[in-house]
Amino acid sequence: MRYLVLSDIHSNLPALEAVLAEVDLSHIDEVLCLGDLVGYGPHPNECIARLRELPLRCVAGNHDWAAIGKMDTAEFNLAAREACQWTEKELTAENRAYLQSLPETFVQDDYTLVHGSLRAPIWEYVTHPLVAQRSFELLNTQLCFHGHTHVPVVFREEGPNPQAYILPPGQRITLDRNRYMINTGSVGQPRDGDPRASYLLFDSQEATLEYRRVDYPVEETQKSMKKKGLPESLITRLSYGW
Numbered sequence: 001m002r003y004l005v006l007s008d009i010h011s012n013l014p015a016l017e018a019v020l021a022e023v024d025l026s027h028i029d030e031v032l033c034l035g036d037l038v039g040y041g042p043h044p045n046e047c048i049a050r051l052r053e054l055p056l057r058c059v060a061g062n063h064d065w066a067a068i069g070k071m072d073t074a075e076f077n078l079a080a081r082e083a084c085q086w087t088e089k090e091l092t093a094e095n096r097a098y099l100q101s102l103p104e105t106f107v108q109d110d111y112t113l114v115h116g117s118l119r120a121p122i123w124e125y126v127t128h129p130l131v132a133q134r135s136f137e138l139l140n141t142q143l144c145f146h147g148h149t150h151v152p153v154v155f156r157e158e159g160p161n162p163q164a165y166i167l168p169p170g171q172r173i174t175l176d177r178n179r180y181m182i183n184t185g186s187v188g189q190p191r192d193g194d195p196r197a198s199y200l201l202f203d204s205q206e207a208t209l210e211y212r213r214v215d216y217p218v219e220e221t222q223k224s225m226k227k228k229g230l231p232e233s234l235i236t237r238l239s240y241g242w
Helices: 013-022 044-052 062-067 078-090 093-101 129-136 218-227 232-237
Strands: 002-006 030-033 056-058 105-108 111-114 143-146 153-156 163-165 172-174 180-183 197-203 208-214
Touching (some): 013 044, 013 208, 044 078
Parallel strands (some): 030 056
Antiparallel strands (some): 153 180, 172 208
């Protein structure tokens, strides 16, 4: 099986379309989405509709829950909270129902999907090998794909202390039989200093991973955000990938 793995699209349609245009979807069996379809960006309904055209497996993220009133936004920063409130008003009834239907985790074959971590699927950030270890203790498959931090990184279980690896885009690697937690980074709002959309290709038969980055017209997203009155800080950060 060949998979396209996406996370943290955040209502950024130009970024999503750039990813889908670069990938040969005729060679993709399933698209795995790790949550936060909405939030921050200006195209929540359009992004959900585009994703649902694909052979999609998807889990919920914290912004997805917040946009439908399923999570308190008290711990969100002001800009994120304002964007969430705007998104909540913008969503159609059909798309609200779709976000409501998303599970916290999904398990199939030898992989698990989650937005944050297995210990706290919606909210915990896996930012350090010690945090990854807590999820490895709960993991029942070889692989766990997760997002939420907007930073692409691989945690490999090596004895009691997992190791973190930053994989260069465009380099295909072969997985061994160790267990892995794999963060695909963000399509719509990268935070690793690279403003290009981040995504991952996974071939389960060949046991290979390949990170990829793709340019998209950031200014189109920013223009739409300005038009819809979204916070200036969210608009500016897209130019820098922070």
